[in-house]
Amino acid sequence: MTISFTKCTPEELHTLQEISYETFNDTFKHQNSPENMKSYLDSAFSIKQLEKELSNTDSEFFFVYYNNKIAGYLKVNTDEGQSEEMGDASFEIERIYIKKEFQKHGLGKYLLNKATEIAMERNKNKIWLGVWEKNENALAFYKRLGFVQTGAHSFYMGDEEQVDFIMAKKLQ
Numbered sequence: 001m002t003i004s005f006t007k008c009t010p011e012e013l014h015t016l017q018e019i020s021y022e023t024f025n026d027t028f029k030h031q032n033s034p035e036n037m038k039s040y041l042d043s044a045f046s047i048k049q050l051e052k053e054l055s056n057t058d059s060e061f062f063f064v065y066y067n068n069k070i071a072g073y074l075k076v077n078t079d080e081g082q083s084e085e086m087g088d089a090s091f092e093i094e095r096i097y098i099k100k101e102f103q104k105h106g107l108g109k110y111l112l113n114k115a116t117e118i119a120m121e122r123n124k125n126k127i128w129l130g131v132w133e134k135n136e137n138a139l140a141f142y143k144r145l146g147f148v149q150t151g152a153h154s155f156y157m158g159d160e161e162q163v164d165f166i167m168a169k170k171l172q
Contacts (some may be wrong), residue, residue: 003110008061008073010054013047016061019073020045023097028157031134036158056081057170062114064107069147071102074111078117084153084166086128091119093129113146116171127170130155130164142167 008016021041029037043049053059055084062074075095076077082092093115098107111113119127131138148169155164 001105002065003107004065004068005110005114006063006065008054008063010051012063013054013140015063015070016054016073017045017047017050019070019097019099020050020095023072023099025136032157032160036160037159040156041160053113058082059094060118062111064111066105066107067101069102070099071105072096072098072111074115076115078122078124083130084128086126089123089125090168091115091124091127093127094161108133108141109145117119120171126168127171128166130166133163133165139165139167145169 024045025037027039027099032040053075054061058079059077062076063168064071064073071082073095073096074093077094078090079088081127082090083094084092086092092113096108096111096115098111123153128150129147131142132155133139133152147169149165150167150168152163153166
């Protein structure tokens, strides 16, 4: 088993889009209407939106490979790139997306550890993320790794308002 990690480049935009659609759809389609899923996928993962995110100097995307096959990605944000006002000492993990066929191989923990390393290299003292209140697997995963709920915010899936829990962890 080999795991590798590379920074996503603008030339890989279409691969980023494909993984985004696939992983988000696989994870949430059973709990949301087809109309709301389509609306969200078409706006959040459009080429225009992903180009904007990739060009933001306060955001970075990284692909993870499992046995030389692309398995998912990590998106992190600092400073103005954060999706919530958390201050300059904070570091956001916005997305850890792993394709279904590569789940349960430790890749989520691997990406979380990579995000922590990046945050520490940048002298951040807190990492945080948002998790849908109904995503029990993700909530349990983050709690096991020392994250605690510090708040909540609204998240819109199409026209439906949902709640994301804000979870955070102090860095040593």
